[in-house]
Amino acid sequence: MAIWANYQRIFYQSGILDFRSFPTLPVIYYMQLAAYSFYALIGNLGFNDPLLFFHTTYVVEGVFLKLPMIIADVGVFFLLARSTKCLAAALYFLNPFMIYLSAAWGTYDSVMIIFLVAGFLALERNNEKLATVAFSISGLVKLFGFLPLVLIVGESLMRRRIKESFLQLGIAGSIASVTLAPIVMQGGQQNFISGFILRFLGVSGAQTRNYSIFSALLGTSFGGAPPYIWIAVIIVALTFLVTIRRTSSLFVPVLLSSTLGAIFLNIFSQSEPQWLSWPIPLALMYASITKRVGLASYAYAFGAIATFLTMTLTQGTGYVLFGLPLAFFLGPLEGFAGAIAVYAVTTLCLLLLLTGYVLSKPVKFKLEVLALIVVVYTQAYFWLAIVGIQNT
Amino acid sequence: MKIRAYPILISIVLVTSVLTIGLRGTTQQTTAYQTDSLQNAHSIQGVSLGKVLWSADFNATSWHLSAPDMTLARLQLNNSLELNVTFANQPIPEAVEVSRNANLSLDQNLVVFAQLAVSVGVHYGVRFSGMTPGGAPFDAWRETSELQHRPGRGSPENITANLASEAYLANGQTPVPGSIITRIWFYVEATPGTSGEFSMKVASLKSLSLQRTASDSHEISGTLEAVVIDLDLPSVSQNLFQAYVGFDILGTSNLQYTPFFMNGTSVLAQGFTYVQNRLTTYEIAVLLPNLAVGFPPFLPEANSTAVIIVAKAGEISFFKLDSLSFKFTSTPLMAEGVVDPNVARLTMIYYFLFLFVTPVAAVILLSRAFKSES
Numbered sequence: 001m002a003i004w005a006n007y008q009r010i011f012y013q014s015g016i017l018d019f020r021s022f023p024t025l026p027v028i029y030y031m032q033l034a035a036y037s038f039y040a041l042i043g044n045l046g047f048n049d050p051l052l053f054f055h056t057t058y059v060v061e062g063v064f065l066k067l068p069m070i071i072a073d074v075g076v077f078f079l080l081a082r083s084t085k086c087l088a089a090a091l092y093f094l095n096p097f098m099i100y101l102s103a104a105w106g107t108y109d110s111v112m113i114i115f116l117v118a119g120f121l122a123l124e125r126n127n128e129k130l131a132t133v134a135f136s137i138s139g140l141v142k143l144f145g146f147l148p149l150v151l152i153v154g155e156s157l158m159r160r161r162i163k164e165s166f167l168q169l170g171i172a173g174s175i176a177s178v179t180l181a182p183i184v185m186q187g188g189q190q191n192f193i194s195g196f197i198l199r200f201l202g203v204s205g206a207q208t209r210n211y212s213i214f215s216a217l218l219g220t221s222f223g224g225a226p227p228y229i230w231i232a233v234i235i236v237a238l239t240f241l242v243t244i245r246r247t248s249s250l251f252v253p254v255l256l257s258s259t260l261g262a263i264f265l266n267i268f269s270q271s272e273p274q275w276l277s278w279p280i281p282l283a284l285m286y287a288s289i290t291k292r293v294g295l296a297s298y299a300y301a302f303g304a305i306a307t308f309l310t311m312t313l314t315q316g317t318g319y320v321l322f323g324l325p326l327a328f329f330l331g332p333l334e335g336f337a338g339a340i341a342v343y344a345v346t347t348l349c350l351l352l353l354l355t356g357y358v359l360s361k362p363v364k365f366k367l368e369v370l371a372l373i374v375v376v377y378t379q380a381y382f383w384l385a386i387v388g389i390q391n392t
Numbered sequence: 393m394k395i396r397a398y399p400i401l402i403s404i405v406l407v408t409s410v411l412t413i414g415l416r417g418t419t420q421q422t423t424a425y426q427t428d429s430l431q432n433a434h435s436i437q438g439v440s441l442g443k444v445l446w447s448a449d450f451n452a453t454s455w456h457l458s459a460p461d462m463t464l465a466r467l468q469l470n471n472s473l474e475l476n477v478t479f480a481n482q483p484i485p486e487a488v489e490v491s492r493n494a495n496l497s498l499d500q501n502l503v504v505f506a507q508l509a510v511s512v513g514v515h516y517g518v519r520f521s522g523m524t525p526g527g528a529p530f531d532a533w534r535e536t537s538e539l540q541h542r543p544g545r546g547s548p549e550n551i552t553a554n555l556a557s558e559a560y561l562a563n564g565q566t567p568v569p570g571s572i573i574t575r576i577w578f579y580v581e582a583t584p585g586t587s588g589e590f591s592m593k594v595a596s597l598k599s600l601s602l603q604r605t606a607s608d609s610h611e612i613s614g615t616l617e618a619v620v621i622d623l624d625l626p627s628v629s630q631n632l633f634q635a636y637v638g639f640d641i642l643g644t645s646n647l648q649y650t651p652f653f654m655n656g657t658s659v660l661a662q663g664f665t666y667v668q669n670r671l672t673t674y675e676i677a678v679l680l681p682n683l684a685v686g687f688p689p690f691l692p693e694a695n696s697t698a699v700i701i702v703a704k705a706g707e708i709s710f711f712k713l714d715s716l717s718f719k720f721t722s723t724p725l726m727a728e729g730v731v732d733p734n735v736a737r738l739t740m741i742y743y744f745l746f747l748f749v750t751p752v753a754a755v756i757l758l759s760r761a762f763k764s765e766s
Binding site for chain 2: 002003005006009010011012013014015016017018020021023033034035037038040041043044051053054055056057058086087090091094095096099100104190191193194195198203204205206207208221223300304307308311317318320321322323324325326327329330
């Protein structure tokens, strides 16, 4: 939130539009410029915004900064509800994790998700061009959105529909050019490549710890994504190749591969906590079309548990509530040594269970699953936080 | 009446576009500030190791051995120092130390370099102490330094210590001019329950001067331990939020470096540790106040503001500064603060109701309300 606020304040106070050091893809910058304009207007009219506790953003300012994400969540609800996926719509919109990310923390994953969902709904209606547009925008919000687009283009090439694949690449390239042009015009392409693109290829110069199971247990720093990211890529490619042979429709193979992609990128890549939101809408849509109520229920439970884990083990309650990263209000549940390792192990368990629900025959959701996760959490807590086996 | 989505969407886009363009740079409240500071970089200096000013002799008269009663220790001095220690299984930690006198001036900005090998299973460290011109003794080591309690690896290691920097970090103040380091200690320590024979072999111990080479452009070459970018920044009333340094860098294959933003001897911000990129020489480093936990391996000048790129491993052979910008904020990220416990409790309860209870209850109620008749 501090980063969003700083870039918007500098634009509306000093007139500086800074794409050279903006730390991520610029779509969210554009959207926040639009949303923040109303805040700038009321500020110019004399509105005095209070600062609450130790937050880095003012109260109303924070609402305007989060507005694109909150509107995106509402949009996903309407998109899913309109396409008769009412259960999926409700389970997404009322998912604690989506509420936490968009309304409390202020991450922009839901902006990527709305275009991702729009793309899949277009694909379901066999409107590949609209799907290409939606996936391109989604990918320009967060790179994960490009995954289904790559599969669609790959399928066109596999079936030797060269003209179609060129059209898809042309649409994606045009949208990307327009979106990224301001970065190039400001001479920020070197920063963009070194500071952003190389991070996701695992060849960034900055050695950072991340939340993946490998980093948490081995204590290793990586130059962005760990080298294991290619395992996730191979799993997605294999899933797509196997499923596309069984059907003439693109929708289910792309959806299934993307769902598994979202799951395995959370295991084999940087595994940022907010990335746990990616499998939720995809699993809900997959559950809807394959009539898996168990999977839909588990996706909801997955979100609720992910909220608890992210809130206590990666952020700390003090950060979201009071703006204090080192203040912990839930006693032994947060701020302990080994918290990231406990988080990594428990989320790994959650993700593997989700894989089971996606790949196995339809099964009912049972409360025993929650008990199983509690067992994994407590075991991880004992061995990694109390005994500290990863430190020996 | 049918609601037409496209006209509404176009109207929203138009209104927000007009507001965004029209309100650009108009807000009076000053809560953020950004400066492009490339023109404020008034000199770039390369820091490299200079000539050897002192080299320790390894003769029996110079070194003093000190060991607890229950520990058998043997010191051999023959062009190198070899300390063999037999630790008995004890319920308390044990340490054996060897020390010698020295006369190393802190005014000369000296780096002590030692090449040594210590057995696996014990820890070791090196300590310094000195004297001010007024005769007041001082320590030039601290418990949390990387030079203390290092695990023995069983293979040769090189360790370096900047004496002025160590003295500053140990005492929280720059050394009094004319102060000298008068004694150097090496120790081998064992945790409770450790038993067996262990050794420490010091093959070389010397001190070298640190020399600075200034460049009249934004680039510098050499065999550099660090690059210092001296800045002449205007004073800002706000707090530092982020600093971005863009540069081209080349170095030895094992080069690892960390950027620091310093005001005198205060670390205002620090970056991540970077390795030399295989695909490009260009790097954009972000420096954040909340990452500032380290310290450069030499003492920066007291009245200077500088970005310092420090080679943690390997050496920098080429550096060219491309861009430099600083972002400031009136609402910095605070690590700690006091919140009234009652307010905290009530907020937590509301938070859990908002985040978990309300949505879960709504989902359960909705699923029951729309349950299929069949």
